[in-house]
Amino acid sequence: xxxxxxxxxxxxxxxxxxxxxxxxxxxxxxxxxxxxxxxxxxxxxxxxxxxxxxxxxxxxxxxxxxxxxxxxxxxxxxxxxxxxxxxxxxxxxxxxxxxxxxxxxxxxxxxxxxxxxxxxxxxxxxxxxxxxxxxxxxxxxxxxxxxxxxxxxxxxxxxxxxxxxxxxxxxxxxxxxxxxxxxxxxxxxxxxxxxxxxxxxxxxxxxxxxxxxxxxxxxxxxxxxxxxxxxxxxxxxxxxxxxxxxxxxxxxxxxxxxxxxxxxxxxxxxxxxxxxxxxxxxxxxxxxxxxxxxxxxxxxxx
Amino acid sequence: xxxxxxxxxxxxxxxxxxxxxxxxxxxxxxxxxxxxxxxxxxxxxxxxxxxxxxxxxxxxxxxxxxxxxxxxxxxxxxxxxxxxxxxxxxxxxxxxxxxxxxxxxxxxxxxxxxxxxxxxxxxxxxxxxxxxxxxxxxxxxxxxxxxxxxxxxxxxxxxxxxxxxxxxxxxxxxxxxxxxxxxxxxxxxxxxxxxxxxxxxxxxxxxxxxxxxxxxxxxxxxxxxxxxxxxxxxxxxx
Numbered sequence: 084x085x086x087x088x089x090x091x092x093x094x095x096x097x098x099x100x101x102x103x104x105x106x107x108x109x110x111x112x113x114x115x116x117x118x119x120x121x122x123x124x125x126x127x128x129x130x131x132x133x134x135x136x137x138x139x140x141x142x143x144x145x146x147x148x149x150x151x152x153x154x155x156x157x158x159x160x161x162x163x164x165x166x167x168x169x170x171x172x173x174x175x176x177x178x179x180x181x182x183x184x185x186x187x188x189x190x191x192x193x194x195x196x197x198x199x200x201x202x203x204x205x206x207x208x209x210x211x212x213x214x215x216x217x218x219x220x221x222x223x224x225x226x227x228x229x230x231x232x233x234x235x236x237x238x239x240x241x242x243x244x245x246x247x248x249x250x251x252x253x254x255x256x257x258x259x260x261x262x263x264x265x266x267x268x269x270x271x272x273x274x275x276x277x278x279x280x281x282x283x284x285x286x287x288x289x290x291x292x293x294x295x296x297x298x299x300x301x302x303x304x305x306x307x308x309x310x311x312x313x314x315x316x317x318x319x320x321x322x323x324x325x326x327x328x329x330x331x332x333x334x335x336x337x338x339x340x341x342x343x344x345x346x347x348x349x350x351x352x353x354x355x356x357x358x359x360x361x362x363x364x365x366x367x368x369x370x371x372x373x374x375x376x377x378x379x380x381x382x383x384x385x
Numbered sequence: 386x387x388x389x390x391x392x393x394x395x396x397x398x399x400x401x402x403x404x405x406x407x408x409x410x411x412x413x414x415x416x417x418x419x420x421x422x423x424x425x426x427x428x429x430x431x432x433x434x435x436x437x438x439x440x441x442x443x444x445x446x447x448x449x450x451x452x453x454x455x456x457x458x459x460x461x462x463x464x465x466x467x468x469x470x471x472x473x474x475x476x477x478x479x480x481x482x483x484x485x486x487x488x489x490x491x492x493x494x495x496x497x498x499x500x501x502x503x504x505x506x507x508x509x510x511x512x513x514x515x516x517x518x519x520x521x522x523x524x525x526x527x528x529x530x531x532x533x534x535x536x537x538x539x540x541x542x543x544x545x546x547x548x549x550x551x552x553x554x555x556x557x558x559x560x561x562x563x564x565x566x567x568x569x570x571x572x573x574x575x576x577x578x579x580x581x582x583x584x585x586x587x588x589x590x591x592x593x594x595x596x597x598x599x600x601x602x603x604x605x606x607x608x609x610x611x612x613x614x615x616x617x618x619x620x621x622x623x
Contacts, residue, residue: 090493290474293436294535295464296491297457384436 091303098307101280112276112312116269117319120363123262124351125324130254132348137247145240146225148209154233159207162233166209171224176210183208206235218245266366269316273309273370274377280305281378293384305375306368313367317360325350386412386543386574387433392442394428394598402428404598406442410576412542415569418578419585420595426578427471429595430545433576434466435459446543464492467536469546473528475520481507481531482516488539506538507531510564526557533564544568546577550584558584 103109148166150159159177166175178186183205188194213224221239229237281288291301332347339346351359387410394403402425410416418426431437432444435451444452451462475484485506489499507513510530512523520528529549536544546565550558562584569575579585585592594601 087493089495090490093490286474287476287478290476291487291491292460293434293463293468293470293474294488294491294539295460295462295466297460300460300491 094303095307095311098304098311101304101308109312112272113315113319116272116313116316116363116367117323119265119268119272120316120320120359121323121327123258123265124320124355124359125327126254126258126261128324128328128351128355129348130251130258133247133254134251135349136346137251144213144221146211146213146221146228147238147240148211148228148231148234149236149238150207150209151233151235152206154207158233162231163209165231166211166228171214171220172211173214174212176212178208178210180205180207218248266362269313269363269366270370270373273312273367274374276312277305277309277371277374278378280308281374281382285382288379288382289384292382298379301379302375306371309371309374310364310368313370314360314364316367317363320363321351321356321359386410386414386447387576388443388445389429389432390443390445392432392439392444394425394432394437395440402598403432403439403595406595406598406600408593408600410574412574413569413572415565415575415590416577417585417590417592418576418595419580419592420578421580424595425598426580426595427547428598430468430547430576430578433543433545434463434468460491464488464539465541465543467539467541467544469529469532469536469544469549471547471551473520473532475528475531475535477520480517480519481512481523481534484520484531485534485538488535492539502538502540503534506534509537509567510534511560526553526560529553529557529561530564533561537568541573543574544576546575548578548580550579550581555583562587 150162154162163175163177166172180203184197184203187205188197211228213221225237225239228234288301328348328350335347388408390407392403392406393401395401406425406429418429420426428437432439433446433451435454439452442452443450446462447465449462454462476487482503485503486499489502494502504513504516507516510533512527512530512534515523515527520531523531533546533549536546544565549561549565553561558581565575565577
């Protein structure tokens with residue numbers, strides 16, 4: 084057991100030495116893998132952030148029910164009772180036109196402009212918190228509410244969030260395709276690197292076979308090399324993403340201050356980081372394995 | 386220990402390298418394999434190490450039919466053999482020590498034990514002081530001895546040598562034959578192919594001769610471990 088472990092460590096050391104034996108070449112390989120991985124992973128991260136922003140902004144969906152300006156108080160009362168009985172509605176909030184105007188004055192800093200108005204242009208309104216959250220059910224409810232008497236307009240406040248959600252789905256598919264393609268590229272890079280290694284070490288492989296090396300023994304350093312190179316590429320990708328994020332956040336701060344917002348891009352979570360590293364390691368190993376399976380049998384002692 | 390019976394080997398393209406070859410080599414025996422170049426000496430050695438497979442007949446090594454061994458079993462067969470190659474097959478990217486270390490790495494020896502064994506093997510062939518040298522810096526004779534050190538470091542029971550004195554001058558050849566004899570004395574089985582007549586003059590060693598792929602009757606395969614011959618080898622052992 085101990086002996087086996089020591090042997091594996093020795094093989095790993097050999098593999099790492101091979102990566103760094105040509106320092107620049109090894110570094111460039113790792114850089115290419117890092118860049119290839121950082122593209123889909125970085126896009127994924129951006130999508131995650133936008134996704135977070137959407138849920139933060141949209142919260143629970145609301146329907147705003149704007150009433151006709153000539154709606155009487157008793158009509159409003161009747162409407163309120165009607166709404167309360169609707170099983171699709173969780174809770175109803177009434178916002179009177181006066182209250183709405185006051186709110187507008189306070190929140191936008193347009194007090195001067197509003198103060199100059201002859202009359203209150205705002206209608207009375209109900210803010211409705213529906214029970215269902217699916218886009219389609221909400222749409223049905225909105226149409227239903229729009230038909231009620233004295234209702235001028237029914238507006239689904241989170242409609243944009245659903246549209247964005249659909250857009251995000253599109254983006255995620257894009258990331259998936261990109262990730263698939265670039266993963267293939269990573270496998271191809273490793274495949275080729277290992278092929279060259281096998282060629283340069285063909286005499287060592289031949290001699291090893293002649294003096295009793297098992298195929299596993301010969302394969303091992305190449306597999307370790309592939310996995311190690313993949314892992315280092317993954318680390319490179321992580322660094323690229325993290326550094327880019329810092330730079331973007333720096334600029335974003337200036338931007339969001341103008342909008343009085345606190346939005347910053349969050350870095351990769353621990354889970355995502357580890358997934359990235361494991362995935363790139365696996366891809367490197369896979370590329371090496373394919374290459375070894377393909378090329379090693381061609382070197383037979385003669 | 387090594388036994389050929391009616392072995393034929395034909396290479397792709399039709400060249401018949403061995404024709405109906407039969408002989409036996411007992412454990413602990415030292416045998417010369419003689420013949421001009423192209424007589425099939427190298428092919429015969431390759432069949433023993435399962436580098437090539439016979440077209441017909443059987444090749445037994447330690448009672449194992451190596452002609453039909455599965456690919457997976459080959460490494461374990463070869464670990465029992467020490468092979469000294471005509472072209473040395475040394476690795477030029479590492480020093481003498483690491484060249485000799487390779488078989489032990491393959492078998493998974495730990496560092497201390499293998500260092501000890503490597504030095505012992507290098508000492509045996511008189512290269513202990515050159516352990517840091519790269520093969521490129523060694524003379525032809527030294528390279529040959531390094532190859533021997535690599536073949537014996539794993540203490541195999543059978544040593545196969547393909548033209549070990551091929552392109553060495555007489556003094557070096559003497560030296561190398563002396564090394565082989567010392568292995569024979571400690572009980573190893575040796576099969577040494579050579580066309581070097583000065584080496585073959587040592588009549589105490591049994592000689593089998595190949596000519597155009599056929600065993601010559603002089604080295605009678607009918608009496609493989611004949612009493613006279615094996616008796617002749619005994620004094621060398623004592």
